[in-house]
Amino acid sequence: MKNTQMENTRIKIKDITDLDSLSSEYDISKEELIAFHNQHCALHEIIPGNLPKYLKYIYIPADKKSKRKEKSLFTPQIILPGTPEKSTYGVVMTTALPETRIHYLVDIQRKQGMALSIVRKKIYVNDQEVELMLEKLMETASKALYPLEISLKKDGRAEGILNVNEIKNRWKEEYYPRIHQYYEGKVADETIGKLNRFYENMSGSTEVLHQNLFYAIYFMPLYTLYPDYQKEEMLNFYFPSLKEVISYTVVFSLQKTLTEYNKILIHIKGKQINTPIAADLKNGSLDLLYQLNEETKTISSVIGKLSAFHQNKEVGIAIEVYQQKSYI
Template structure:
C-alpha cells in the first residue's frame, strides 16, 4: 500500500526495515531518509540509525519517490516488439582456444513479428576470408540474404518466410558460379551439402541455430518473469567440438532502467553434468542483454559461454551492439 500527500509518500514496509537498501534505492543517505521520515511521521513511528526496528510505514520525499517510480519496470512481462524499425548492428565473435575472431555488420528490418536480415561481408581476424572452405561458405551465404523470418511471441524464429526465394537465388545465381570456380572432391561434397540446406532452409533450421548470432539474437527473452527471474535450460553449439553443450541458468531482469533508459536482462548459469563425460571443471554462461525501454528491441548483447574438453577451455565471446537506427 502506498499513500501520498503534497510533500511525502508513505510506503508500506514488510518485515524488518532495511534502511541502507531503501535509502540507496531513493538516492538518499540513511541520515537524510531518517531525518525526513522523523520530520513527518507520528511519534510512535520515530526511527534512529542505530536501532533498526519494525515500522509499518516509511515517509519518503515525493520527488524521490516519483523519480524512482519512473525508473522502475512496471511489469515483469517482456512483450515482443510491436513496431516498425530498421537497425544496423555490429557483431563480434571470438572463439578460443583457436583465437579466431569474426566480425560483420547486419541490418535488421522489423515490422511487428516479421524480421528481415541483410548481412554484410564477414572478416576473419580483421581480414577478408582467404581459405577455400571459408570462401565457399561466404559465397553460398550470400544466397541466404535478405532472410525473412516470422517470430514467435517469445522471440524465437517460427519459420523462414522466403524459402522459395532463397532456393531460387542459390540455384540460379550462386550455385553455378561456385561450381565453376571451385573444382575438387572436397568442394563438391561441401557444395552438395549446401545445396540440400539452401534448397529448403526451414527443414534445416537447426543448422541456422548453430550460428551463435541466430541463437542469441532470437533467444526466447520475451517472457513473463515472476519475481523478476526465471530459470531455464540453454543449449549452445560449439563448432570446434561439433556438439551442443547444455546449461542450467537463471534469467534476472533488473527492476530499474539504466541511466540510458535500457532494460537489463542477465543470464547466468553453469554447464549441466553429462554422465558420459564427467568433468572436474564446468563451463559457464554469462550473458547481458540491454533492450530499449519503449520498444523492447535489442540494443546490445554481451557475454561469454564456455565449456571444457580434456581440461582445455573452449570459449565463445559474443558482442552485438546497435550502430544506428532509422
C-alpha cells in the same frame, strides 16, 4: 577567497530528446537546468531554449546526479515489439586457441506483427576479409540465405523461415552456377555437393539457424513474464570448434530499475549440463548481459561469454553485439 561556484558534472544525453524528461529525472527545473548548463559549458554548447540535436553532453549540479531518480519497470514483463523498425548490429565473436576474431554487420528489419527480415554483411576474420579458398566458397554460398525472413514466437524465439522457396531459387539460379563455375577440384566439388544438398533439403524449420551463435543469442526468449523478476530456462548453443551442442541451465534476471541511459537490463547466468557419464567433470558457464531500448524493447546490446569443458579442456567464446546508428 573561497570558491562559491557549485560543483558540476557532465552527463551524456544519448537517447534523451527533450529537457522536460531530463529535468524530471534529475529533479531540477527546466529553467535552472538551462541556466546552470549555460554557465559551465563552452560557447558552442549553449542551450538557447530547446535541446539542440547536435549536443552530446549537458552540465548539471554534481549533487543532482547522485540524487538521480531511478526509473522502475511498471511490471516484471517484457512484450515483444510489434512495430516496424530497421536496425543494424555490429557482431564480434572471439575465440581462443588459436585466438580468432570474427566480425560483421547484420541488418534486421522488423515488420508489422511477428516477423522480421535479416541481411548479413561481409565477414571479417582477424580484421581481414576471408582469403582461403574454402572460406571464400562458404561465404559466397551463405549469401543465398539472405534476405532471410523469420517468423517469431511471442517470447522472441525464431519460429520458422518464411521465404524458403525464394532462398532455394536464389541458390539454384544465381549462386550454385556461379560457385560451380568458379571453384574446381575434389575438395571444392565435395563442399559444393554438401551445400547443394543443404539448400535442396531446406525446409521452414529454424534448425538451420542453430549453428550460428548470433541467432542463438539474438532469438533469446526475453519477451515473457519474470515472476519475482527472474525465470529459469535450459538453453543450447552450438560450439563450432567442438562440433557439438552444449546445454546450460540458466537464470534470467530482470533488473527492476532502468540504467542511467534508460535501458532495460536482463542478465543471464548459468552452468553447463554434463552428461551422467561426465558428471564429475568441470562445468562450463554462460554469462550474458542484455540491454533493451526502453520504448521499443528491441535489443540495444549484448555482451558476455560462453564456455564449455570438453575432454577436460575449456573452450570459450566471447560475444559482443551492438546496435549501430550508422555503418562503420
